Amino acid sequence: MMAFDQGEHPPEIEISGLTKVFGGGASEVIAIKNANLDLQKGEFVSLLGPSGCGKTTLLRIVAGLETPTEGNVAVRGNTVWKGGRRSGPATRPVSMMFQEARLFPWFTVAENVALPLRVQGMGRKARLEKAHEICETVGLAGFEHHRPTALSGGMRQRASLARALVTEPQVLLLDEPFGALDAMTRDNLNLELLDVCARAHVTTILVTHSIAEAAFLSDRVVVLAPRPARIVDVVEMPFERPRTLDLQRSTAFQDAVGALRAKLKEGAA
């Protein structure tokens, strides 16, 4: 799988003229300035940029959690924001995952994973069955009855990923999901993430500080610059899928990482 045709189908996520300003007067911060971005179904796009360039804010606006100052967002043809105002249906086929696992310590892994289904009103037996299925997919088989405190950091993030996937979302929004983990665990989880996203044909936006992670996972990388926060460029990662860690040793990959680093530098200048 490679090179998504930007014109063939209506975009799965449409972002246009998006601006977000926090505060006012002397404390005004322009977190995003006139961002435009479309994602096709099944595409994996990373937001790459230095701290404070508006990555998390952009993700939260797409999730419907943050109100933009101006602009439009639509997910799967349904308006989320129009002219900076909330619009469209209240429920969306979107799941979000954060850097911290945010699991409830008094629930088991399976109960945590099943929570979004409980919110949707699914009965206990059915939702726990579904949670067990997803736990198996993300490598947590055998740990369903454990409490989160009995898990390693990597396993807690697996549980968090399972919870994000349990509703079979069409769109996955990931805010540095494995940023706090050691490099080896992070590599393994990223490989599994790619596998899950490809199998379910999920459209994914990932926020990351890591140039190599963005290059390895993405179809396209959105390079962001701070002050004023803006999109510097959207760079295609022309690597075949499925990808293996060997890709990272290739000259083509190193070149792509070098090109992204140069774009980041250009944006910071």
Ligand SMILES: Nc1ncnc2c1ncn2[C@@H]1O[C@H](COP(=O)(O)OP(=O)(O)OP(=O)(O)O)[C@@H](O)[C@H]1O
């Ligand atoms: N609720 C808020 N109130 C005021 N300013 C905010 C708020 N949320 C974010 N900001 C500001 O908006 C800018 C962008 O923040 P954001 O968290 O989106 O950046 P980021 O690129 O995700 O940073 P990091 O990589 O450190 O997480 C920052 O200058 C931040 O201080």
